[in-house]
Amino acid sequence: MQIENTIGVELRGAAKTYRTAGTVVHAVRGIDVSIDRGETVALLGPNGAGKSTTIDMVLGLTTPDAGTVSLLGEPPKKAVAAGRVGAMLQTGALIRDVKVRELLAMMAALHPHPLEVDEALELAGLADIADRRTHKLSGGQAQRVRFAIALVPDPGILILDEPTVGMDVEARRTFWMSVRAFAARGKTVIFATHYLEEADAYADRAVLMSRGRIVADGPTSEIRARVGTRTIRATLPEADVAELASLPGVTSADRRGEEIVLICSDSDAAARALFDAYPCARDVEIASAGLEDAFIELTADPDDSSAEAEQQEVLV
Amino acid sequence: MRSLAYTRFELVRTFRNGRLLGLSLGFPLILFFIIAAPNRGEHNFNGSGISIPLYYMVGLVAFGAMSGLISSGSRIATERTDGWTRQLRITPLKPSAYFLAKAGTGYALAGVTMIVLYASGLSLGVSLGAGRWLEMTGLILVACIPFAVLGIMLGHLLTADAIGPAVGGLVSLLALVSGTWFPLGSHGFLHDVAQFLPSYWLVRASHVSLGGQAWSAGGWIVVAAWTLVLAILARYAYLRDTARV
Numbered sequence: 001m002q003i004e005n006t007i008g009v010e011l012r013g014a015a016k017t018y019r020t021a022g023t024v025v026h027a028v029r030g031i032d033v034s035i036d037r038g039e040t041v042a043l044l045g046p047n048g049a050g051k052s053t054t055i056d057m058v059l060g061l062t063t064p065d066a067g068t069v070s071l072l073g074e075p076p077k078k079a080v081a082a083g084r085v086g087a088m089l090q091t092g093a094l095i096r097d098v099k100v101r102e103l104l105a106m107m108a109a110l111h112p113h114p115l116e117v118d119e120a121l122e123l124a125g126l127a128d129i130a131d132r133r134t135h136k137l138s139g140g141q142a143q144r145v146r147f148a149i150a151l152v153p154d155p156g157i158l159i160l161d162e163p164t165v166g167m168d169v170e171a172r173r174t175f176w177m178s179v180r181a182f183a184a185r186g187k188t189v190i191f192a193t194h195y196l197e198e199a200d201a202y203a204d205r206a207v208l209m210s211r212g213r214i215v216a217d218g219p220t221s222e223i224r225a226r227v228g229t230r231t232i233r234a235t236l237p238e239a240d241v242a243e244l245a246s247l248p249g250v251t252s253a254d255r256r257g258e259e260i261v262l263i264c265s266d267s268d269a270a271a272r273a274l275f276d277a278y279p280c281a282r283d284v285e286i287a288s289a290g291l292e293d294a295f296i297e298l299t300a301d302p303d304d305s306s307a308e309a310e311q312q313e314v315l316v
Numbered sequence: 317m318r319s320l321a322y323t324r325f326e327l328v329r330t331f332r333n334g335r336l337l338g339l340s341l342g343f344p345l346i347l348f349f350i351i352a353a354p355n356r357g358e359h360n361f362n363g364s365g366i367s368i369p370l371y372y373m374v375g376l377v378a379f380g381a382m383s384g385l386i387s388s389g390s391r392i393a394t395e396r397t398d399g400w401t402r403q404l405r406i407t408p409l410k411p412s413a414y415f416l417a418k419a420g421t422g423y424a425l426a427g428v429t430m431i432v433l434y435a436s437g438l439s440l441g442v443s444l445g446a447g448r449w450l451e452m453t454g455l456i457l458v459a460c461i462p463f464a465v466l467g468i469m470l471g472h473l474l475t476a477d478a479i480g481p482a483v484g485g486l487v488s489l490l491a492l493v494s495g496t497w498f499p500l501g502s503h504g505f506l507h508d509v510a511q512f513l514p515s516y517w518l519v520r521a522s523h524v525s526l527g528g529q530a531w532s533a534g535g536w537i538v539v540a541a542w543t544l545v546l547a548i549l550a551r552y553a554y555l556r557d558t559a560r561v
Contacts (some may be wrong), residue, residue, distance in 0.1 A: 061558040081408045091399025097329040109321035110407040
Protein backbone atom coordinates (compact mmCIF):
# COMPACT_ATOMS: atom_id res chain seq x y z
CA MET A 1 0.00 0.00 0.00
CA GLN A 2 1.29 3.42 -0.86
CA ILE A 3 1.36 6.07 1.82
CA GLU A 4 0.13 9.40 0.54
CA ASN A 5 2.90 11.96 0.49
CA THR A 6 1.75 15.11 2.25
CA ILE A 7 4.72 17.26 1.27
CA GLY A 8 4.06 19.74 -1.51
CA VAL A 9 7.47 21.29 -2.03
CA GLU A 10 10.71 20.33 -0.34
CA LEU A 11 14.22 21.74 -0.60
CA ARG A 12 17.05 19.96 1.22
CA GLY A 13 20.42 21.64 1.43
CA ALA A 14 19.71 23.32 -1.91
CA ALA A 15 22.55 25.59 -3.00
CA LYS A 16 23.34 27.54 -6.15
CA THR A 17 26.42 29.54 -7.06
CA TYR A 18 26.79 31.70 -10.16
CA ARG A 19 30.11 32.55 -11.73
CA THR A 20 30.14 35.62 -13.94
CA ALA A 21 32.89 37.94 -15.12
CA GLY A 22 35.44 36.91 -12.54
CA THR A 23 33.13 37.00 -9.52
CA VAL A 24 31.41 34.22 -7.64
CA VAL A 25 27.95 34.91 -6.31
CA HIS A 26 26.54 32.46 -3.79
CA ALA A 27 22.90 33.07 -4.64
CA VAL A 28 21.54 30.34 -2.37
CA ARG A 29 23.73 28.82 0.33
CA GLY A 30 22.09 25.54 1.24
CA ILE A 31 18.50 25.97 2.38
CA ASP A 32 16.02 23.53 3.90
CA VAL A 33 12.33 24.21 3.43
CA SER A 34 9.42 21.83 3.60
CA ILE A 35 6.00 23.03 2.51
CA ASP A 36 2.91 20.88 3.04
CA ARG A 37 0.29 20.34 0.39
CA GLY A 38 -2.37 23.01 0.62
CA GLU A 39 -0.14 25.51 2.40
CA THR A 40 0.23 29.09 1.20
CA VAL A 41 3.75 30.36 1.83
CA ALA A 42 5.26 33.78 1.25
CA LEU A 43 8.90 34.03 0.26
CA LEU A 44 10.25 37.32 1.56
CA GLY A 45 13.56 39.07 1.34
CA PRO A 46 15.35 42.08 -0.08
CA ASN A 47 16.69 42.15 -3.63
CA GLY A 48 19.54 39.67 -4.03
CA ALA A 49 18.36 37.52 -1.11
CA GLY A 50 18.05 34.44 -3.33
CA LYS A 51 14.26 34.35 -3.80
CA SER A 52 14.37 34.21 -7.60
CA THR A 53 17.06 31.54 -7.65
CA THR A 54 15.04 29.52 -5.16
CA ILE A 55 11.97 29.80 -7.38
CA ASP A 56 14.01 28.82 -10.46
CA MET A 57 15.25 25.72 -8.61
CA VAL A 58 11.70 24.78 -7.60
CA LEU A 59 10.56 25.14 -11.23
CA GLY A 60 13.49 23.14 -12.59
CA LEU A 61 14.75 26.14 -14.55
CA THR A 62 17.97 25.96 -12.55
CA THR A 63 19.63 22.84 -11.22
CA PRO A 64 21.03 23.19 -7.69
CA ASP A 65 24.80 22.70 -7.32
CA ALA A 66 24.13 20.78 -4.13
CA GLY A 67 21.11 19.39 -2.35
CA THR A 68 17.75 18.31 -3.72
CA VAL A 69 14.40 19.80 -4.66
CA SER A 70 11.19 17.83 -4.92
CA LEU A 71 7.63 18.71 -5.89
CA LEU A 72 4.88 16.35 -4.77
CA GLY A 73 7.62 13.78 -4.20
CA GLU A 74 9.10 14.10 -7.70
CA PRO A 75 12.04 15.99 -9.18
CA PRO A 76 10.94 19.41 -10.59
CA LYS A 77 11.37 18.43 -14.24
CA LYS A 78 9.17 15.38 -13.80
CA ALA A 79 6.47 17.35 -11.99
CA VAL A 80 6.56 19.97 -14.76
CA ALA A 81 6.36 17.30 -17.49
CA ALA A 82 3.31 15.86 -15.74
CA GLY A 83 1.64 19.28 -15.79
CA ARG A 84 1.48 19.61 -12.00
CA VAL A 85 3.08 23.06 -11.82
CA GLY A 86 1.75 26.48 -12.76
CA ALA A 87 3.83 29.62 -12.50
CA MET A 88 3.52 33.32 -12.94
CA LEU A 89 7.00 34.54 -13.80
CA GLN A 90 8.43 38.04 -13.86
CA THR A 91 8.56 38.80 -17.56
CA GLY A 92 8.95 41.71 -19.93
CA ALA A 93 5.98 41.35 -22.24
CA LEU A 94 3.34 38.84 -23.25
CA ILE A 95 3.82 36.96 -26.50
CA ARG A 96 2.45 39.04 -29.40
CA ASP A 97 -0.11 38.61 -32.17
CA VAL A 98 -2.55 36.37 -30.33
CA LYS A 99 -5.85 36.84 -28.55
CA VAL A 100 -5.99 36.19 -24.81
CA ARG A 101 -8.32 33.23 -25.34
CA GLU A 102 -6.07 31.70 -28.03
CA LEU A 103 -3.06 31.95 -25.77
CA LEU A 104 -4.86 30.23 -22.90
CA ALA A 105 -6.37 27.57 -25.17
CA MET A 106 -2.89 26.70 -26.46
CA MET A 107 -1.46 26.57 -22.93
CA ALA A 108 -4.38 24.37 -21.86
CA ALA A 109 -3.74 22.03 -24.80
CA LEU A 110 -0.14 21.50 -23.64
CA HIS A 111 -1.31 20.09 -20.30
CA PRO A 112 -2.87 16.70 -19.58
CA HIS A 113 -5.70 17.80 -17.25
CA PRO A 114 -6.28 21.54 -17.69
CA LEU A 115 -9.08 23.79 -16.49
CA GLU A 116 -11.71 24.85 -19.01
CA VAL A 117 -10.38 27.97 -20.70
CA ASP A 118 -13.53 29.86 -19.68
CA GLU A 119 -13.01 28.91 -16.06
CA ALA A 120 -9.41 30.18 -16.11
CA LEU A 121 -10.59 33.41 -17.77
CA GLU A 122 -13.25 33.80 -15.10
CA LEU A 123 -10.88 33.09 -12.19
CA ALA A 124 -8.37 35.65 -13.45
CA GLY A 125 -11.03 38.24 -14.21
CA LEU A 126 -10.39 38.22 -17.97
CA ALA A 127 -13.82 37.25 -19.30
CA ASP A 128 -14.47 40.67 -20.82
CA ILE A 129 -11.09 40.96 -22.58
CA ALA A 130 -10.77 37.38 -23.83
CA ASP A 131 -10.83 38.46 -27.48
CA ARG A 132 -8.29 41.27 -27.16
CA ARG A 133 -4.81 40.95 -28.64
CA THR A 134 -2.17 40.40 -25.96
CA HIS A 135 0.02 43.35 -26.94
CA LYS A 136 -2.86 45.79 -26.59
CA LEU A 137 -3.44 45.17 -22.87
CA SER A 138 -2.62 47.44 -19.94
CA GLY A 139 0.02 46.40 -17.42
CA GLY A 140 -2.56 45.19 -14.92
CA GLN A 141 -4.47 43.24 -17.58
CA ALA A 142 -1.25 41.61 -18.82
CA GLN A 143 -0.50 40.59 -15.24
CA ARG A 144 -3.94 38.93 -15.02
CA VAL A 145 -3.21 37.05 -18.26
CA ARG A 146 0.00 35.73 -16.66
CA PHE A 147 -2.06 34.65 -13.69
CA ALA A 148 -4.50 32.82 -15.99
CA ILE A 149 -1.53 31.11 -17.71
CA ALA A 150 -0.44 29.85 -14.28
CA LEU A 151 -3.95 28.61 -13.42
CA VAL A 152 -4.97 26.94 -16.67
CA PRO A 153 -2.90 23.75 -16.11
CA ASP A 154 -4.99 23.27 -12.93
CA PRO A 155 -1.68 22.73 -11.13
CA GLY A 156 -1.22 21.17 -7.71
CA ILE A 157 1.53 23.70 -7.09
CA LEU A 158 1.17 27.36 -7.96
CA ILE A 159 4.27 29.58 -7.94
CA LEU A 160 3.88 33.36 -8.12
CA ASP A 161 7.01 35.50 -8.51
CA GLU A 162 6.22 39.04 -7.36
CA PRO A 163 2.75 38.75 -8.84
CA THR A 164 1.29 42.13 -7.88
CA VAL A 165 4.06 44.37 -9.21
CA GLY A 166 2.39 47.08 -11.27
CA MET A 167 -1.11 46.47 -9.88
CA ASP A 168 -3.06 49.20 -8.13
CA VAL A 169 -4.57 48.65 -4.69
CA GLU A 170 -7.95 47.48 -5.96
CA ALA A 171 -6.41 45.13 -8.54
CA ARG A 172 -4.20 43.66 -5.84
CA ARG A 173 -7.14 42.97 -3.56
CA THR A 174 -9.09 41.26 -6.34
CA PHE A 175 -6.01 39.29 -7.34
CA TRP A 176 -5.44 37.93 -3.86
CA MET A 177 -9.11 36.97 -3.56
CA SER A 178 -8.66 34.86 -6.72
CA VAL A 179 -5.48 33.28 -5.33
CA ARG A 180 -7.30 32.42 -2.13
CA ALA A 181 -10.20 30.89 -4.02
CA PHE A 182 -7.73 28.73 -5.97
CA ALA A 183 -5.71 27.79 -2.85
CA ALA A 184 -8.96 26.69 -1.20
CA ARG A 185 -9.11 23.83 -3.72
CA GLY A 186 -6.24 22.23 -1.80
CA LYS A 187 -3.46 23.76 -3.89
CA THR A 188 0.02 24.54 -2.62
CA VAL A 189 0.86 28.19 -3.25
CA ILE A 190 4.29 29.83 -2.98
CA PHE A 191 4.64 33.51 -3.69
CA ALA A 192 7.63 35.84 -3.62
CA THR A 193 6.91 39.41 -2.67
CA HIS A 194 8.36 42.68 -1.44
CA TYR A 195 5.06 43.68 0.10
CA LEU A 196 5.08 42.59 3.73
CA GLU A 197 1.41 43.29 4.20
CA GLU A 198 0.68 40.72 1.47
CA ALA A 199 2.64 38.08 3.37
CA ASP A 200 0.85 39.11 6.55
CA ALA A 201 -2.62 39.00 5.03
CA TYR A 202 -2.49 36.11 2.57
CA ALA A 203 0.15 33.60 3.66
CA ASP A 204 -0.13 30.89 6.32
CA ARG A 205 3.57 31.14 6.72
CA ALA A 206 6.51 33.31 5.71
CA VAL A 207 10.00 32.22 4.76
CA LEU A 208 12.39 35.10 5.15
CA MET A 209 15.60 35.01 3.10
CA SER A 210 18.70 37.14 3.32
CA ARG A 211 21.95 36.74 1.41
CA GLY A 212 21.15 33.22 0.28
CA ARG A 213 20.07 31.90 3.65
CA ILE A 214 16.79 31.47 5.46
CA VAL A 215 16.76 33.79 8.45
CA ALA A 216 13.23 33.08 9.66
CA ASP A 217 10.54 30.55 8.82
CA GLY A 218 7.15 30.42 10.49
CA PRO A 219 3.75 32.09 10.85
CA THR A 220 4.07 35.83 10.28
CA SER A 221 2.97 36.51 13.87
CA GLU A 222 5.79 34.31 15.14
CA ILE A 223 8.37 36.08 13.03
CA ARG A 224 7.20 39.40 14.36
CA ALA A 225 7.50 38.09 17.93
CA ARG A 226 10.90 36.52 17.32
CA VAL A 227 12.51 39.87 16.84
CA GLY A 228 11.19 40.86 20.25
CA THR A 229 12.03 44.52 19.91
CA ARG A 230 9.71 47.24 21.11
CA THR A 231 9.96 50.95 20.64
CA ILE A 232 9.39 53.70 23.19
CA ARG A 233 8.39 57.14 21.94
CA ALA A 234 8.20 60.17 24.20
CA THR A 235 8.23 63.95 24.04
CA LEU A 236 11.50 64.96 25.67
CA PRO A 237 13.05 68.10 24.17
CA GLU A 238 16.17 68.52 26.29
CA ALA A 239 17.64 64.98 26.64
CA ASP A 240 20.93 63.98 25.04
CA VAL A 241 20.63 61.12 22.51
CA ALA A 242 23.89 59.46 23.54
CA GLU A 243 22.79 59.39 27.19
CA LEU A 244 19.42 57.95 26.20
CA ALA A 245 21.12 55.20 24.23
CA SER A 246 23.12 54.17 27.30
CA LEU A 247 20.00 53.56 29.43
CA PRO A 248 19.45 49.92 30.44
CA GLY A 249 17.34 47.93 27.94
CA VAL A 250 17.88 50.43 25.13
CA THR A 251 19.67 49.35 21.94
CA SER A 252 19.54 52.64 20.10
CA ALA A 253 18.10 56.12 20.45
CA ASP A 254 17.07 58.69 17.91
CA ARG A 255 15.64 62.19 17.99
CA ARG A 256 12.89 63.50 15.69
CA GLY A 257 12.33 67.10 16.68
CA GLU A 258 10.93 67.16 20.22
CA GLU A 259 10.26 63.45 20.09
CA ILE A 260 12.71 60.72 20.99
CA VAL A 261 12.52 57.12 19.74
CA LEU A 262 14.17 54.33 21.70
CA ILE A 263 14.60 50.86 20.17
CA CYS A 264 14.60 48.48 23.12
CA SER A 265 15.63 44.93 23.82
CA ASP A 266 13.88 45.19 27.22
CA SER A 267 11.22 47.88 27.10
CA ASP A 268 10.16 47.41 30.75
CA ALA A 269 13.64 48.16 32.10
CA ALA A 270 14.06 50.98 29.62
CA ALA A 271 10.76 52.64 30.62
CA ARG A 272 11.68 52.50 34.33
CA ALA A 273 15.10 53.98 33.66
CA LEU A 274 13.63 56.65 31.40
CA PHE A 275 11.20 57.88 34.07
CA ASP A 276 13.93 57.80 36.75
CA ALA A 277 16.37 59.82 34.68
CA TYR A 278 13.86 62.15 32.96
CA PRO A 279 10.77 62.69 35.13
CA CYS A 280 9.62 65.31 32.66
CA ALA A 281 9.16 62.78 29.80
CA ARG A 282 5.55 62.90 28.52
CA ASP A 283 3.30 61.39 25.81
CA VAL A 284 5.07 58.05 26.34
CA GLU A 285 4.11 55.25 23.95
CA ILE A 286 5.40 51.67 23.98
CA ALA A 287 4.75 49.63 20.83
CA SER A 288 5.83 46.25 19.51
CA ALA A 289 7.75 46.13 16.28
CA GLY A 290 5.80 45.59 13.06
CA LEU A 291 6.61 42.92 10.51
CA GLU A 292 8.45 45.62 8.63
CA ASP A 293 10.81 46.18 11.56
CA ALA A 294 11.25 42.44 11.97
CA PHE A 295 12.06 42.20 8.29
CA ILE A 296 14.68 44.93 8.47
CA GLU A 297 16.23 43.55 11.63
CA LEU A 298 16.38 39.95 10.43
CA THR A 299 17.74 40.76 6.99
CA ALA A 300 20.10 43.55 8.04
CA ASP A 301 23.74 43.24 7.18
CA PRO A 302 25.62 42.59 10.44
CA ASP A 303 28.80 43.91 8.89
CA ASP A 304 28.54 45.38 5.44
CA SER A 305 32.10 44.92 4.24
CA SER A 306 32.64 41.37 5.46
CA ALA A 307 29.28 40.27 4.10
CA GLU A 308 30.13 41.79 0.76
CA ALA A 309 33.46 39.97 0.75
CA GLU A 310 31.71 36.74 1.57
CA GLN A 311 29.15 37.24 -1.15
CA GLN A 312 31.52 38.03 -3.97
CA GLU A 313 34.88 36.36 -3.89
CA VAL A 314 36.94 37.88 -6.64
CA LEU A 315 38.69 35.20 -8.63
CA VAL A 316 42.38 35.72 -9.06
CA MET B 317 -2.26 16.66 -29.92
CA ARG B 318 0.09 18.72 -27.81
CA SER B 319 2.82 19.29 -30.36
CA LEU B 320 0.31 20.33 -33.00
CA ALA B 321 -1.35 22.81 -30.63
CA TYR B 322 1.86 24.75 -30.35
CA THR B 323 2.65 24.52 -34.08
CA ARG B 324 -0.81 25.83 -34.92
CA PHE B 325 -0.40 28.67 -32.42
CA GLU B 326 2.94 29.66 -33.95
CA LEU B 327 1.51 29.59 -37.49
CA VAL B 328 -1.46 31.77 -36.52
CA ARG B 329 0.82 34.26 -34.79
CA THR B 330 3.30 34.46 -37.64
CA PHE B 331 0.81 34.84 -40.47
CA ARG B 332 -1.07 37.48 -38.52
CA ASN B 333 2.05 39.63 -38.39
CA GLY B 334 1.60 41.58 -41.62
CA ARG B 335 4.85 43.49 -41.35
CA LEU B 336 6.85 40.27 -41.00
CA LEU B 337 5.10 38.70 -44.00
CA GLY B 338 5.42 41.81 -46.16
CA LEU B 339 9.13 42.20 -45.47
CA SER B 340 10.04 38.54 -45.95
CA LEU B 341 8.18 38.42 -49.28
CA GLY B 342 8.93 41.95 -50.45
CA PHE B 343 12.71 41.90 -50.56
CA PRO B 344 13.28 38.81 -52.75
CA LEU B 345 10.43 39.87 -55.00
CA ILE B 346 11.73 43.40 -55.62
CA LEU B 347 15.28 42.12 -56.15
CA PHE B 348 14.04 39.55 -58.63
CA PHE B 349 12.23 42.03 -60.84
CA ILE B 350 15.02 44.61 -60.67
CA ILE B 351 17.63 42.08 -61.83
CA ALA B 352 15.69 39.67 -64.02
CA ALA B 353 13.15 41.84 -65.83
CA PRO B 354 15.68 43.85 -67.90
CA ASN B 355 17.63 40.64 -68.76
CA ARG B 356 14.75 38.33 -69.54
CA GLY B 357 16.19 37.46 -72.99
CA GLU B 358 19.59 36.22 -71.72
CA HIS B 359 19.62 32.42 -71.95
CA ASN B 360 23.26 31.59 -71.20
CA PHE B 361 24.17 33.57 -68.08
CA ASN B 362 28.00 33.72 -67.74
CA GLY B 363 28.29 30.54 -69.71
CA SER B 364 26.25 28.56 -67.19
CA GLY B 365 23.67 27.57 -69.78
CA ILE B 366 20.88 28.91 -67.54
CA SER B 367 18.60 31.82 -68.44
CA ILE B 368 18.82 34.89 -66.24
CA PRO B 369 15.19 34.79 -65.01
CA LEU B 370 15.60 31.14 -64.05
CA TYR B 371 18.99 31.76 -62.44
CA TYR B 372 17.69 34.58 -60.29
CA MET B 373 14.34 32.99 -59.61
CA VAL B 374 16.03 29.98 -58.09
CA GLY B 375 18.78 32.07 -56.51
CA LEU B 376 16.24 34.28 -54.80
CA VAL B 377 14.10 31.32 -53.82
CA ALA B 378 17.20 29.99 -52.10
CA PHE B 379 17.98 33.39 -50.58
CA GLY B 380 14.36 33.99 -49.51
CA ALA B 381 13.90 30.53 -48.05
CA MET B 382 17.22 30.71 -46.25
CA SER B 383 16.61 34.11 -44.72
CA GLY B 384 13.00 33.16 -43.88
CA LEU B 385 14.20 30.13 -41.98
CA ILE B 386 17.15 31.77 -40.24
CA SER B 387 15.01 34.73 -39.22
CA SER B 388 12.96 32.46 -36.95
CA GLY B 389 15.97 33.07 -34.70
CA SER B 390 15.08 36.75 -34.39
CA ARG B 391 11.59 35.89 -33.25
CA ILE B 392 12.96 33.38 -30.75
CA ALA B 393 15.43 35.95 -29.36
CA THR B 394 12.56 38.39 -28.79
CA GLU B 395 10.50 35.69 -27.10
CA ARG B 396 13.40 34.98 -24.76
CA THR B 397 13.66 38.65 -23.84
CA ASP B 398 9.95 38.67 -23.08
CA GLY B 399 10.32 35.61 -20.86
CA TRP B 400 8.11 33.47 -23.09
CA THR B 401 10.75 30.75 -23.47
CA ARG B 402 10.93 30.33 -19.69
CA GLN B 403 7.15 30.18 -19.46
CA LEU B 404 7.08 27.42 -22.10
CA ARG B 405 9.74 25.50 -20.23
CA ILE B 406 7.42 24.99 -17.28
CA THR B 407 4.85 23.25 -19.46
CA PRO B 408 4.99 19.60 -20.58
CA LEU B 409 5.91 20.72 -24.15
CA LYS B 410 8.76 18.49 -25.36
CA PRO B 411 11.87 19.95 -27.03
CA SER B 412 11.10 17.95 -30.17
CA ALA B 413 7.61 19.48 -30.39
CA TYR B 414 9.10 22.94 -29.87
CA PHE B 415 11.64 22.41 -32.67
CA LEU B 416 8.91 21.06 -34.93
CA ALA B 417 6.75 24.15 -34.35
CA LYS B 418 9.60 26.58 -34.95
CA ALA B 419 10.94 24.79 -38.04
CA GLY B 420 7.43 24.26 -39.38
CA THR B 421 6.64 27.97 -39.09
CA GLY B 422 9.91 28.84 -40.81
CA TYR B 423 9.11 26.42 -43.63
CA ALA B 424 5.62 27.86 -44.01
CA LEU B 425 7.14 31.33 -44.45
CA ALA B 426 9.76 29.97 -46.84
CA GLY B 427 7.06 28.10 -48.77
CA VAL B 428 5.02 31.25 -49.36
CA THR B 429 8.15 33.05 -50.59
CA MET B 430 8.89 30.18 -52.98
CA ILE B 431 5.40 30.13 -54.45
CA VAL B 432 5.39 33.89 -55.01
CA LEU B 433 8.83 33.76 -56.68
CA TYR B 434 7.86 30.82 -58.89
CA ALA B 435 4.84 32.79 -60.05
CA SER B 436 7.09 35.78 -60.74
CA GLY B 437 9.49 33.54 -62.69
CA LEU B 438 6.66 32.21 -64.83
CA SER B 439 5.61 35.78 -65.58
CA LEU B 440 9.11 36.41 -67.01
CA GLY B 441 9.01 33.33 -69.22
CA VAL B 442 10.69 30.68 -67.06
CA SER B 443 9.50 27.31 -68.27
CA LEU B 444 10.38 23.92 -66.85
CA GLY B 445 8.78 20.49 -67.03
CA ALA B 446 6.65 19.38 -64.07
CA GLY B 447 9.28 16.82 -63.05
CA ARG B 448 11.99 19.50 -62.96
CA TRP B 449 9.85 21.82 -60.83
CA LEU B 450 9.21 19.03 -58.36
CA GLU B 451 12.81 17.85 -58.19
CA MET B 452 14.09 21.40 -57.78
CA THR B 453 11.55 22.23 -55.07
CA GLY B 454 12.26 18.99 -53.25
CA LEU B 455 15.99 19.62 -53.25
CA ILE B 456 15.53 23.21 -52.06
CA LEU B 457 13.36 22.04 -49.17
CA VAL B 458 15.98 19.46 -48.17
CA ALA B 459 18.83 21.96 -48.46
CA CYS B 460 16.89 24.33 -46.17
CA ILE B 461 16.87 21.92 -43.21
CA PRO B 462 20.26 23.08 -41.82
CA PHE B 463 19.08 26.71 -41.98
CA ALA B 464 15.88 25.94 -40.09
CA VAL B 465 18.00 24.44 -37.33
CA LEU B 466 20.58 27.24 -37.52
CA GLY B 467 17.84 29.85 -36.95
CA ILE B 468 16.62 28.10 -33.81
CA MET B 469 20.17 27.73 -32.51
CA LEU B 470 21.04 31.40 -33.04
CA GLY B 471 17.76 32.44 -31.41
CA HIS B 472 18.75 30.64 -28.23
CA LEU B 473 22.36 31.85 -28.25
CA LEU B 474 22.09 35.54 -29.15
CA THR B 475 20.18 38.41 -27.60
CA ALA B 476 17.43 40.27 -29.42
CA ASP B 477 19.64 43.25 -30.26
CA ALA B 478 22.60 41.18 -31.47
CA ILE B 479 20.71 38.77 -33.68
CA GLY B 480 19.58 41.31 -36.31
CA PRO B 481 23.08 42.15 -37.58
CA ALA B 482 24.21 38.53 -37.13
CA VAL B 483 21.42 37.09 -39.27
CA GLY B 484 21.59 39.89 -41.88
CA GLY B 485 25.34 39.52 -42.28
CA LEU B 486 25.31 35.74 -42.31
CA VAL B 487 22.57 35.49 -44.94
CA SER B 488 24.28 38.05 -47.21
CA LEU B 489 27.63 36.32 -46.91
CA LEU B 490 26.24 32.84 -47.52
CA ALA B 491 24.19 34.08 -50.47
CA LEU B 492 27.24 35.73 -52.01
CA VAL B 493 29.75 32.88 -51.65
CA SER B 494 27.20 30.27 -52.68
CA GLY B 495 26.43 31.75 -56.07
CA THR B 496 23.08 33.42 -55.52
CA TRP B 497 24.12 36.59 -57.34
CA PHE B 498 26.47 35.25 -60.04
CA PRO B 499 27.69 31.80 -61.14
CA LEU B 500 30.79 30.66 -59.27
CA GLY B 501 32.28 28.80 -62.24
CA SER B 502 33.54 25.27 -61.90
CA HIS B 503 36.90 25.83 -60.19
CA GLY B 504 38.82 28.34 -58.07
CA PHE B 505 39.11 29.04 -54.37
CA LEU B 506 35.54 30.31 -53.86
CA HIS B 507 34.14 27.31 -55.66
CA ASP B 508 36.22 24.91 -53.55
CA VAL B 509 35.22 26.50 -50.26
CA ALA B 510 31.57 26.89 -51.21
CA GLN B 511 31.32 23.12 -51.81
CA PHE B 512 31.30 22.66 -48.05
CA LEU B 513 28.42 25.03 -47.41
CA PRO B 514 24.80 23.88 -47.42
CA SER B 515 23.83 27.16 -49.11
CA TYR B 516 25.93 26.19 -52.16
CA TRP B 517 23.82 23.08 -52.63
CA LEU B 518 20.70 25.12 -52.11
CA VAL B 519 21.67 27.26 -55.09
CA ARG B 520 22.84 24.23 -57.06
CA ALA B 521 19.28 22.94 -56.98
CA SER B 522 18.73 25.26 -59.96
CA HIS B 523 20.97 23.05 -62.09
CA VAL B 524 18.09 20.66 -62.31
CA SER B 525 16.94 22.85 -65.17
CA LEU B 526 20.01 21.77 -67.17
CA GLY B 527 18.80 18.22 -67.02
CA GLY B 528 21.96 17.01 -65.35
CA GLN B 529 22.38 15.56 -61.90
CA ALA B 530 21.76 18.45 -59.51
CA TRP B 531 23.44 17.02 -56.45
CA SER B 532 26.45 14.76 -56.26
CA ALA B 533 26.81 12.42 -53.29
CA GLY B 534 28.97 15.18 -51.77
CA GLY B 535 25.96 17.52 -51.73
CA TRP B 536 23.85 15.10 -49.74
CA ILE B 537 26.70 14.48 -47.32
CA VAL B 538 27.38 18.19 -46.77
CA VAL B 539 23.70 18.95 -46.09
CA ALA B 540 23.29 15.92 -43.82
CA ALA B 541 26.47 16.71 -41.87
CA TRP B 542 25.50 20.35 -41.29
CA THR B 543 22.02 19.29 -40.23
CA LEU B 544 23.38 16.81 -37.73
CA VAL B 545 25.99 19.13 -36.22
CA LEU B 546 23.65 22.12 -36.03
CA ALA B 547 20.84 20.01 -34.57
CA ILE B 548 23.11 18.82 -31.76
CA LEU B 549 24.24 22.39 -31.05
CA ALA B 550 20.69 23.77 -31.27
CA ARG B 551 19.38 21.18 -28.86
CA TYR B 552 22.16 21.99 -26.44
CA ALA B 553 21.51 25.74 -26.80
CA TYR B 554 17.80 25.23 -26.16
CA LEU B 555 18.22 22.98 -23.14
CA ARG B 556 20.64 25.28 -21.34
CA ASP B 557 18.60 28.39 -22.16
CA THR B 558 16.51 28.66 -19.01
CA ALA B 559 18.07 31.72 -17.38
CA ARG B 560 16.46 35.13 -17.19
CA VAL B 561 17.50 37.25 -20.17
